[in-house]
Amino acid sequence: METEQAPAPRRVAEKTGAFLTVLTERPVSLYAAAVLRIGYGFLYLVFLLREFPHRDEIWGPGSPWTPELARQLFGQTGWLSILTLSDSRPYFETCYALAVVTSALFMLGWRTRAVSVLFAVVVASFHARAIFMTDGGDNLILLMALYLVFTACGRHWSLDARRTRLHGSTEKTARSSAGPAADGLRHQLGSSRRTLTAVLHNCGMFVIAAQVCFLYGSAGLYKVQGASWGNGTALHYVLNLDLFRPWPELSLMVDEHDVLIAVACYLTVLLQVAFPFVLFGRFKYPVLTMLFGMHLGIAVLMGLPLFSGAMIIADAVFLPDRFYRSLGRLWPRASRRPDAWKKVAPPSGEPALVPSQSAPSIH
Structure with a gap:
């Protein structure tokens, strides 16, 4: 019995070490984070476009909930909104156009780190400006926009991921040409950055799930x-x-x-x-x-x-x-399936038009 109970503390230590390793070195649920980014970016974009004819009555200078009333409420609640910085109509129209562009860029995953912050500012500003005139669905979008700032939601299915794939070989060549001292410093900075990114991402995804x-x-x-x-x-x-x-x-x-x-x-x-x-x-x-x-x-x-x-x-x-990942593999297979039924041999001397059947790489 003693020999069976002896490894128990060791197993606890191993599980704790494995948990800390995952927390600090491996971001989890990266595809789920990408789905959240695409989903909320698309949802808010559709929301802004849907309310475009009514934008002045809801958020603009012509709203029954005037900018002055909003600023008085901010003094009690502590909220802030970029829409109340000016009462002019050109300023409001510019903010609305920037909000539409920001939502689209966030959905596409372009410069996600910076755009995610802008998206959170946009959602918080529009939510605070007309807090009594929406249906409550934007409450959850506001929370998720804030949480997604801390996640690595641009790692997959984004323009950032595409740019990383295209420029990966160029970065490797530049690193090989650098000196050993610069390479060691770059390695240490990269390791620290990866650890910080993994911790923030995992904590952000945990908070989203808990929410x-x-x-x-x-x-x-x-x-x-x-x-x-x-x-x-x-x-x-x-x-x-x-x-x-x-x-x-x-x-x-x-x-x-x-x-x-x-x-x-x-x-x-x-x-x-x-x-x-x-x-x-x-x-x-x-x-x-x-x-x-x-x-x-x-x-x-x-x-x-x-x-x-x-x-x-x-x-x-x-x-x-x-x-x-299985969905990502099914889509190319489905798009190639009609071609697979046409078993026509290519003319001699010409390459086959059938694409490679190897599994696509998902980044």
């Missing part, structure tokens, strides 16, 4: 306290609110199925309460699928696409990188 768990858990526990969720009638009342009925006929048609309404109520509470406890097992995949369907229903029936889109994108943080 989503807290949202679902608190929402489920809050629903448990309500009598309407306990007796399965909460969704009936929601479907009959004029404020959340973009298609009244569809809402009335869904409301006719009392049993399905009650089942949906109980399933919603169960999924939200159980979500933080199923993340480390196989049950998380059906739970994420059902949550995806729930958010689609909220977007269609309640007319809250911004909120639903923000939650669906946030759920992507719990999918492993191997899932996204």
